[in-house]
Amino acid sequence: MREFYVRKSSFLHSLDPRVKIVGTLLGILTLMFFNDPRFLFPVFFLILIAGRILGGIEVRRQLSLLKPLLVIVAFTLFFWPLIYSPWYMGLIFGVSFSLRLLSFGLLTFLLLMTTRQRELILGFVRLGLPYELGLTLTIALRYIPTLYSLAQTIMDAQRSRGLELDRGKPLVRLKKMTAVLIPLIVASLKTAHELSIALESRAFGYGKRRTFLRDIEMSRKDYAALAVIVATFLIAVYLRYSLGLGHVAIYRASS
Amino acid sequence: MIVVEGLHFSYDGREILRGVDLTFGGEILALVGPNGSGKTTLAKHLNGLLKPVRGRVLVDGMDTRRHTVAELSRKVGYVFQNPEHMFFEETVFDEVAFGPKNLGIRGEELEERVRWALQAVGLEGFEERTPYSLSGGEKQRLAIACVLAMKPKYLILDEPTSGLDGKAEKSVVRTIRTLREEGHGVLLITHDMDLVLELAERVVLLFNGRELFEGSVEEFFELELEEYSLELPELLELAKGLGAGFVRSVEELMEVLG
Incomplete structure (x- = not known):
């Protein structure tokens, strides 16, 4: 393993880096709204499948990058039931934190596997x-x-x-x-x-203004993808805050 | 005796070793070949860092698949290419003592081993120095001492002279000679053909994961080395040009020429 980037020509590879960066950040934000494992499990697998279909990255390869995170997952699963009562609720939270972490990892790695380094820099710079x-x-x-x-x-x-x-x-x-x-x-x-x-x-650091050999431009496809990302985010906000779905209260008001 | 039989190894779906056979005892064996030919992968099998996918490796009869690297380290010492990848102690003494301590050696014997190893590589008097403060050649010799203190029968040296200046290289060459005289088997991984000419007793050429040649140094230098991205040493070019045949040193060449 020398670098994350996987040379392929997939939909995700061809997307403007700005869209992918925004997508990753909104994805991470969205995951923070929810803590119900019943919700987070499908989301985790959805990201895996999206990575396979839209990014052309084998599921096994995506999962192998998550290995280093398993240490933290093990800690989480071990300590939540210990410090929380009743313990099975602790376990549920342990599972949900683990799923969030793994999903954060998947999203970030997906960005890195489908975006060249120079495009990534350019994306960040063009985002300000x-x-x-x-x-x-x-x-x-x-x-x-x-x-x-x-x-x-x-x-x-x-x-x-x-x-x-x-x-x-x-x-x-x-x-x-x-x-x-x-x-x-x-x-x-x-x-x-x-x-x-x-x-x-x-x-x-010689001059204030930098020029770039290759520049990026948003195409119609990029705008469409951005629209889908933002729409998904808004739906998630609606589900969570208007309908109150996908969230389990951690601190009970009575205790 | 280290015996390698029909060794196959793949990584990431790529075949790196495709059936290598090798025996290696108390001699200086040069393992040569271009970058990516599988030299280091083969060497890592000899002390159990890698386990064979197919075939087997026997170290004095011990199958590497059934023994840990720590167990095998009593028999096979492996000096990595970059000496700095092993230094972490504050003093040279502690650095050399690390290996034997891992083998459970304590007290007087430990001290004796460290002194002996440092002496063998010509670093006596450096005990209290910081490993990172040494020069390139000294670092390389310290790395050898670190492994030597574990008293292995066989030593693997991965490119021991790369990046060293003339004087440092000579000191490493001298050290390798001493080890050989003391009965160690030395496996030299290198593309430095001058070093092969100077030191080796036998040569194995790896190419694309296969053993293409195995034989004496003289026979080895009769091969078309350019085909394997290797070059004939200048001394031999000169000797050839002068019609002097195979020689191993400038002195020998002068003798032949009278």
């Missing part, structure tokens, strides 16, 4: 974000897979020295992770430093 910020954001995203494979290499190196990361009590394991984290941090700082030199040596 300063170029520096857009670049920083996409570089950060771009380096997640790189850091991931670097971490794998470092883990291999330390395992070759007899380190067994998956043995021992949690605290011992945490201490063992320093053997991986320190080389990882050092290597990351070096990469960041080299990257900054590379950017500056190509006159990054």
